Amino acid sequence: MLLHRIHLNPRSKDARRDLADPYQMHATLCRAFLPPETKCPRNALLWRLEPEPDVQGYPRMLIQSQTVPDWSRLLESGWLARTEPGIDLVQKLALSSLATGQSFRFRLRANPCKTHQKKRIGLLRPDTQREWLVRKGKRHGFILPALNTPDYFGFSEKPEGSSRIDVRTLQDQMLIGRKPDSTTIQVFSVLYEGRLVVRDPDLFRAALASGIGHGKVMGLGLLSIIPM
Template sequence: MNVWLSRLRPNLKHGAARHDLRNVYDLHRRVMTLVPDNLGEQARRVTGLLFRVEHTARGPQVLVQTQVAPDFGRLPEGYADAEGPRRLDPFLRELHAGALVRYRIAGNPSKRRGNSSIDLGKPGQIVPLRGADAEQWWIRKAEKHGLHILSLIARPVPDARGNKNGAQIKHAITQFDGVARITDPDLVRAAVLSGIGRGKSYGCGLLSLAPLKVDR
């Protein structure tokens, strides 16, 4: 298991960086340049690439997780300041049942419409979940992936929007932060490596964990 986490701070004076932040499809294509070419149609899955855009006091940053070492030299000159990569596998190997962790994930809470009269709209359509429904979505997903949620702060963030060959892309995003207890470390490791939920190509699903330091 090899996992790297990197941080990109896009240079807002760089035209390509500004463009990519406005079009999540092009941002996806940009971060994919950090990993080798010619890996086929499932290149993102093969390399385990996940990313998340965060808006901070210092400006936007893009966290990128990969299972191959990223090559920052493939970015355009002046595109971004890069930090890392930092290896995550030592931390992941030490996860154990009962451990307390802080978590963050920008998820795409959503559901597929059913055929019942309660689900108004086209059957099979993917619809976003908001508010309390989004929180329940995350609690269910977390339990399924080996985390018991102890605290939860949900914050809607701007939708992931873009254009792919003329087709509009839009994914609703809610950022979830809090504390959880690990119930199954193998499931948690798998969730970190593979991501959770829909929209992984467009900045959703990257699960970040950090050990919770408890004062004694």
């Protein structure tokens, strides 16, 4: 499981097109990982456009894959500003020896939603967005612990006796993409940042590899962690 970080060239017309269309961005990224004219499987890669640009103001992106990319396939149009050496996450994070109780800081851009009449509807309230992630955590082998410090003024958004989890929800936005047949895709997204604790190492490893939630072709689902 490899993690790559690349910097896009905002002066490139193709890069600006992809930054405006996550579905097209996914298709472009697939070109670096697959032979020409090969259809990109849904599980070929996970990626996320980071909220912070680099020191030059260039957009930065994280890509997670099982295979080594050939970035030269994306150089012809000036799409790439630069790339960084890939990281072996299994080795870097010692994933083979994950243990129950380990704590990590995390970042996740995801699609918190519910299904109504066979349609997915984005969850707009911060409390329901956090509750969605709590449910996902139970399914994927982690919990979201309570904050160690009380609210500064002693106020609480939740009823007495409940705890505030150590998670922030940021950057609510509707992502819009367009398929080759001109069909429009709209996916609601939220950026999560916070702290998690591993409860089932096997389930957690699987979540790191396959991502969380829907909308992966739109740049959602990549769970990034840093040991505490």
